[in-house]
Amino acid sequence: MPADFVSNALCEAAMRDRASFTPSCAQWRFGGFLGERIDTVLRARILDPQAREAILGEAVEAFRKRVDDRLAPNAGFWQGEFWGKYSLAAIAAQRYTGDADLRDSLIRAADDLLATQDPSGYIGTYFDSSFVLSREGKINWNVWCRKYTLWGLLEIYDMAGEARHLHAARRLMDHLMSEVGPGKVEIVRTGVLAGLPSTSLLTPVVMLYRRTADERYLKYAEYIVEQWSRGVGGPPDILRKGLAGAPVHEWFPEPEKWAKSYEFISCVEGLVDMYRVTGREDYRRCAVAIYDNLRRWERSPAGGISFNDKFVGSNRLINVLSEICDAVYWSRLSFQLLLLTGEPRYADEIERTLCNALLAAASPDGRWGLRRLRFSHEHVPAPQHCRLEHHQCCVDNLPRGLMLAADAALLADARGVYVALYGAGSGEAALPSGRRMRVSIEGRYPDDGAVAVRLRLSQPETFALRLRVPEWSRRTQASGPDGARLEARPGEWLSVEREWRDGDCVALEFDMRPRLVRFDDRALDAGDPLVQLSIGQWAGMRNMLPGAPPHTLEPEEARPHAPALLVERGPILLARDERLGGGGSIYESLPAAAAAEPPRLEPIEAPPGIHAAYKAGFAGMDRAIRLCDFASAGNGWDRRKGEFNVWMTVRENGT
Numbered sequence: 001m002p003a004d005f006v007s008n009a010l011c012e013a014a015m016r017d018r019a020s021f022t023p024s025c026a027q028w029r030f031g032g033f034l035g036e037r038i039d040t041v042l043r044a045r046i047l048d049p050q051a052r053e054a055i056l057g058e059a060v061e062a063f064r065k066r067v068d069d070r071l072a073p074n075a076g077f078w079q080g081e082f083w084g085k086y087s088l089a090a091i092a093a094q095r096y097t098g099d100a101d102l103r104d105s106l107i108r109a110a111d112d113l114l115a116t117q118d119p120s121g122y123i124g125t126y127f128d129s130s131f132v133l134s135r136e137g138k139i140n141w142n143v144w145c146r147k148y149t150l151w152g153l154l155e156i157y158d159m160a161g162e163a164r165h166l167h168a169a170r171r172l173m174d175h176l177m178s179e180v181g182p183g184k185v186e187i188v189r190t191g192v193l194a195g196l197p198s199t200s201l202l203t204p205v206v207m208l209y210r211r212t213a214d215e216r217y218l219k220y221a222e223y224i225v226e227q228w229s230r231g232v233g234g235p236p237d238i239l240r241k242g243l244a245g246a247p248v249h250e251w252f253p254e255p256e257k258w259a260k261s262y263e264f265i266s267c268v269e270g271l272v273d274m275y276r277v278t279g280r281e282d283y284r285r286c287a288v289a290i291y292d293n294l295r296r297w298e299r300s301p302a303g304g305i306s307f308n309d310k311f312v313g314s315n316r317l318i319n320v321l322s323e324i325c326d327a328v329y330w331s332r333l334s335f336q337l338l339l340l341t342g343e344p345r346y347a348d349e350i351e352r353t354l355c356n357a358l359l360a361a362a363s364p365d366g367r368w369g370l371r372r373l374r375f376s377h378e379h380v381p382a383p384q385h386c387r388l389e390h391h392q393c394c395v396d397n398l399p400r401g402l403m404l405a406a407d408a409a410l411l412a413d414a415r416g417v418y419v420a421l422y423g424a425g426s427g428e429a430a431l432p433s434g435r436r437m438r439v440s441i442e443g444r445y446p447d448d449g450a451v452a453v454r455l456r457l458s459q460p461e462t463f464a465l466r467l468r469v470p471e472w473s474r475r476t477q478a479s480g481p482d483g484a485r486l487e488a489r490p491g492e493w494l495s496v497e498r499e500w501r502d503g504d505c506v507a508l509e510f511d512m513r514p515r516l517v518r519f520d521d522r523a524l525d526a527g528d529p530l531v532q533l534s535i536g537q538w539a540g541m542r543n544m545l546p547g548a549p550p551h552t553l554e555p556e557e558a559r560p561h562a563p564a565l566l567v568e569r570g571p572i573l574l575a576r577d578e579r580l581g582g583g584g585s586i587y588e589s590l591p592a593a594a595a596a597e598p599p600r601l602e603p604i605e606a607p608p609g610i611h612a613a614y615k616a617g618f619a620g621m622d623r624a625i626r627l628c629d630f631a632s633a634g635n636g637w638d639r640r641k642g643e644f645n646v647w648m649t650v651r652e653n654g655t
């Protein structure tokens, strides 16, 4: 594969992979509705020079001031994560847009950061680099912050190709290894949450090893994996427990005290990286087993995961409350496993998370975002973090999730080209011959199921074009350039191997009939302490925007633990929203007959601020209910105007 098609670190890793599927990411740009939403976020926080300089400037300033260990007695904050997180998002946006000014300003900020490096190699936001253990039960994020600095420097190096950034990354890691590691402070004991944040350093450590071939870093990565099982009988014990196959919330008592979702997933992502460099099958099996368990127990229909940031068996709870970073890292792990296995089900997950949780997470103007997603009433906007003006963890992470979808949309390997996502747009992929091909997708997907995939080639070439058929599309119509019908099976790649010519087109019509999803209230007793705890946490999580009017959700407002239904259409989850009108409370129950079959949907004109709206005719009801796309529901950012609701409870028979 030509080197210029290596567009991100994950694809770069995949290409050296031991697995049979070794794709590279192609250059993809979304148009249409998805493209507009993504561009809004990129413009507001990354492409706008003024906003960017303020955001980057504040992030670097934290490394000059080094106050993370002085903001509160005995505690350590996380101002140090923001330069790395924001830079990773902006580097991905730079690949996506090709913006030269953005590239220059990221390099400038990285060089400003390098100017804060001590002779010892330390770059950090803690005055005392060795303050890595939690004191008196208080928080400490010192190693975690350096994870993002190391990662940011390595991707800056990939983007700029300047040796000084790699050199600085090595010195940073060497310094950390002089304080934390074998014979020093054990890494799993550092920080908080059973060492999950600190040990998720694994990902950039493997990246550093790949870029330097220095065996010391591989040894350190192996040490991190061993550290998970260091406290035998206690968390996190990721490798052993993951291989044993039980759901994460059953690994240890009180998962709400340790199983912090995105830090955990970040560790599993590191395990996939370790599989790539060592070929150890148990690493791969463990990552896939954990993923499958999380999908079953923690992933909400919106593509977010966990409840209140922890793996507690969240799918048993009707009231959803999930961190945006969790959705971003769920997408990352889905992408890792897509690249590793080539199985299209992982792309189904990326699409679900993108179209629902991630789009819902951005404010309409793209300047800010949510801290937590709910499934009813109102979402929870993000508060600024660590006394900074421009940063919050989820807001800085959100564009990484959006950009990841662009990386996943179009893939290529030695055998052919893979179309994994269907939002309108276009991109360029490398063909097996090394020549390039332009691929464009036309249509109004996901609002409409009709999609045309058009190829532009400089000369005819034989290769396999593989098109993802989503698992939810039970009946897919597909036809090739000659009009011949193609067989498309749900959950598989539709593979067409032939001689392709310039202008050839494959037409697809996905099955957009609405589907019902049932909430199983029997998975957990209504009186279970977890249900009660979740309701308290759901209500207690209030709007944290500065200057927001005082308002608290009451536990009585939570959705009752009862049988309920929701409606999906294509990859989109539908919800009720007060702004849609149409009569009736958005919380009113459906009659039992409504559960018998999916409703009939009829598109209607959407009110301002809402992307797509429908009238839904349920069995047993003489009045239609109005629904809209989940990402629009409750996105008014104007509290108490536009409450929304996803799960519709179902009344008992005969009532």
Ligand SMILES: [Zn+2]
Pocket: 323, 324, 325, 326, 392, 393, 394, 395, 397
């Ligand atoms: Zn977050």
